[in-house]
């Protein structure tokens with residue numbers, strides 16, 4: 315019996331992928347990676363001019379759209395502007411506020427949970443439901459190791475709770491749509507070098523010391539796992555939360 319070439323299962327030619335928060339950092343790298351794998355890319359982010367500039371050079375078939383994932387109408391407007399339901403949705407848009415609970419304002423709490431958790435819900439309500447009705451689709455959510463452990467020395471109650479929520483939404487949608495041809499998985503990155511982790515007040519030496527591999531991860535080391543989850547190479551996976559953290563959560 316002839317076995318098909320396993321590498322063909324990583325091919326995304328003919329598929330369209332929407333990446334939220336695609337203007338920079340991990341989201342932009344996911345755009346480049348999925349484009350290299352053959353997908354048509356839609357980068358969605360808050361500011362149209364920024365995301366348009368970022369889209370240049372990402373790949374041969376890349377479009378940029380404005381979208382605020384905290385606003386369900388903005389997500390529905392994005393869906394209307396795109397027209398067809400995408401094959402792949404990467405819920406990557408995220409924000410962080412670092413402070414102990416006593417210094418976390420109500421606004422901080424609402425800001426972080428609105429983007430990180432509500433945003434995933436709104437995008438899945440619009441695109442995931444449409445995928446399930448169509449009978450095919452793939453969702454990859456960007457969670458965090460902070461969704462399952464409390465990192466040190468800084469604290470971020472809203473960030474931690476929002477990412478735990480992303481992991482649970484991943485499993486919830488995965489079960490709901492498993493028989494409708496839609497897979498939903500998540501990635502839980504450790505510390506990755508992006509603008510999000512570049513605040514000079516952060517105790518980076520502690521973070522590195524607490525990471526068994528002794529370094530930050532690169533955006534391409536997250537994007538390649540997103541590629542795997544978004545492709546048929548992971549066809550029997552749904553509801554999984556994959557650590558990409560240099561071993562951080564082992565200790």
Ligand SMILES: NC(=O)c1ccc[n+]([C@@H]2O[C@H](COP(=O)([O-])OP(=O)(O)OC[C@H]3O[C@@H](n4cnc5c(N)ncnc54)[C@H](O)[C@@H]3O)[C@@H](O)[C@H]2O)c1
Pocket residue numbers: 334335336337338339340341358359360361381382383384406407408409429433456457458459502503504505506507508509510511
């Ligand atoms: N960098 C890390 O160490 C790390 C670790 C674990 C998880 N993550 C997660 O990875 C994802 C990407 O992080 P990053 O490091 O690339 O961050 P980043 O700050 O570099 O990029 C985040 C992007 O999201 C966009 N965004 C913010 N609010 C939005 C909204 N309401 N609607 C649409 N877009 C919005 C921003 O404009 C920005 O382009 C986030 O979900 C983050 O929580 C990052």
